Amino acid sequence: AEVKALMAPKTMGGDSTAPDLSSLSDSELKILSLLCGGETSKDIAVKFGIAVKTVEAHRHNILKKMKQRNTIALILYVKSHAFEI
Numbered sequence: 001a002e003v004k005a006l007m008a009p010k011t012m013g014g015d016s017t018a019p020d021l022s023s024l025s026d027s028e029l030k031i032l033s034l035l036c037g038g039e040t041s042k043d044i045a046v047k048f049g050i051a052v053k054t055v056e057a058h059r060h061n062i063l064k065k066m067k068q069r070n071t072i073a074l075i076l077y078v079k080s081h082a083f084e085i
Helices: 002-006 026-036 041-048 052-065 071-080
Strands: none
């Protein structure tokens, strides 16, 4: 819940077809936040006590939900489209 508050849009309104962080699960939001902070999949896996493959599966789902091609594009999108991390 607190991660969602941190990642809330800075401004209201916007394109209704744009990717929406509310479609992400709490786990996906936590992983997205750590990815944007420069953490690797291995670092995140160790932090949460899960397999690297699990982190990569979450990352894949995040990319799909946020309509981005790769992690770099995802991070740039989040940081440049009014999402505060």
